[in-house]
Amino acid sequence: MPLAPAVVQKLLSLVNRQRLVDTVVDLVNIPSKTGEAGAVLDRLATLLTSEGFQVERPTGGHPVAPAVAVRFDTGRPGKTIQFNGHLDTVHLPFVPPAVNGDRITGSGSCDMKGGTAAAVEALRVLRESGELTGGAVLLTAHDMHESPWGDGKQLETLITDGYVGDAVLIPEYMNAAIPVAGRGLGIWRIVIRRPGPAVHEVMRPQDEPSVIDAASELIARLRQYGTFLASKSEPDADCETVFVGQIHAGEIYNQFPPECRLEGTRRWLPGASRAAVEQEFRELVQKVASRTGTTIDLEWIPVRDGFRLDRNAPFVDMFQEAHAAASGGRKLPFGPKPFCDDCNAFWSLANIPAITHGPNAGGAHTLNEWVSIDDLVRVAHVYSLTAVQFCDPHSA
């Protein structure tokens, strides 16, 4: 059902630009490194409570920073749309908020307090407009998103505890395409050791293996493995990979070092089992250990499972309609999801369709984050329009 032009206009006119900017500045102003986002979640809860929303604080297994959940329910039949954002930021020095022309800068402005504030504004607009004819809007905000400090478990617990809608919008800073596939990600950390201490190279015990030789053997083996993994590919998700990002051993040129450390990633296609991927990697590493006479400790840090979106799902059409209505008729192409985000968790744990779509923004994971205010207004508009479509009890 196409959106009536009057509804499109009405929702846009209700997006309050100043209120939206104030919300972003409020959220950015409270430092919230991953694991320590309690104060900013408290702030959001206070704000929404003061506006008359019913706020729940489920811990999701992370009691120092309980999540925020608001269910705005029409009390009439219809589906529930969920807006989900994380309010934790990567561990970098805090940059306070500033507003300059169309830009808000500061920690988390891009990733993703700006987008979360736009979702909050959409919730307000939907309540004020009275245009939600049925169903409900569920807004959730949480901590523990950014790896490696967070493991995504807080959201996973919220999902398994029932804090889920029938479809999800995630306002991460990406909007040029609708991502339909994304790879899962694990981080690995390896320490290769031999028994003895560090010694001068001429004192090297002849029966002890070189940890650097073992590392080079491991790297060669990983390169072979990578060639094999490259055959596992699909157009929208690229291919499976193993990547070595760091290697460290030794202190000076003529010391025989006792250990060598390596770190990297492993990415896999949606549908592959996280446990099977880990098992295969562990076996490969242990083979190198026994062949080289070293011991190898492997720390495996799962980040997210893979992601897939059914491009024929009615939700996708409704989102396209809403996007077109807010963007002069422009529809979005489908594309890959280059980074892991929380859509992956909704897909792999609950098979719920989730679309990543957020504001024009940049500088994620740097000290120079920014977000466009004009585009936050657009995102709030698109989110409210999508909700009107999706929650309508007469829609598909």
Ligand SMILES: [Zn+2]
């Ligand atoms: Zn993010």
